[in-house]
Amino acid sequence: xxxxxxxxxxxxxxxxxxxxxxxxxxxxxxxxxxxxxxxxxxxxxxxxxxxxxxxxxxxxxxxxxxxxxxxxxxxxxxxxxxxxxxxxxxxxxxxxxxxxxxxxxxxxxxxxxxxxxxxxxxxxxxxxxxxxxxxxxxxxxxxxxxxxxxxxxxxxxxxxxxxxxxxxxxxxxxxxxxxxxxxxxxxxxxxx
Numbered sequence: 001x002x003x004x005x006x007x008x009x010x011x012x013x014x015x016x017x018x019x020x021x022x023x024x025x026x027x028x029x030x031x032x033x034x035x036x037x038x039x040x041x042x043x044x045x046x047x048x049x050x051x052x053x054x055x056x057x058x059x060x061x062x063x064x065x066x067x068x069x070x071x072x073x074x075x076x077x078x079x080x081x082x083x084x085x086x087x088x089x090x091x092x093x094x095x096x097x098x099x100x101x102x103x104x105x106x107x108x109x110x111x112x113x114x115x116x117x118x119x120x121x122x123x124x125x126x127x128x129x130x131x132x133x134x135x136x137x138x139x140x141x142x143x144x145x146x147x148x149x150x151x152x153x154x155x156x157x158x159x160x161x162x163x164x165x166x167x168x169x170x171x172x173x174x175x176x177x178x179x180x181x182x183x184x185x186x187x188x189x190x191x192x
Contacts, residue, residue, distance in 0.1 A: 008046045012056035019098025058105040066116035069123045079180040081127045086149050093153045131183040
């Protein structure tokens with residue numbers, strides 16, 4: 001019999017909280033069972049294994065990020081939209097470091113297709129419409145923005161910018177300025 005109150009959704013939420021506390025890589029069904037003071041076997045009626053739990057946490061994180069991104073982008077265009085989306089990722093990583101790591105989990109194709117991951121791409125593409133990029137440059141720009149946002153957030157989260165001047169906020173602001181300038185002046189493709 002399933003323990004009253006335990007659901008896959010509640011376990012994913014508790015797993016996400018645990019990831020923020022101890023790190024996403026440390027989250028297991030066993031650790032979650034300890035937090036609920038239940039036997040591990042009682043959780044297996046809700047999640048198949050630790051990988052299933054981690055996938056559920058990743059899906060939750062992607063959904064939260066997409067919701068925050070959509071709210072931040074409402075009514076914005078150009079550099080304002082670019083900065084808003086970048087700040088959503090950066091702020092989310094600061095507040096929810098384990099969830100942010102979870103959002104980077106490689107999902108199987110079926111889970112990825114059903115996830116909010118597509119919304120992230122759509123939001124980025126919506127920003128790029130303000131820069132008048134066409135394919136394949138739009139895809140290149142989506143990859144560039146994802147790489148810069150994730151790379152900066154990951155390095156900053158690991159303390160990579162805490163030992164030198166200028167302040168990391170100043171660098172972030174300059175990077176957003178540079179990205180805006182690059183997107184407004186996207187280079188022509190090389191001749192074939």
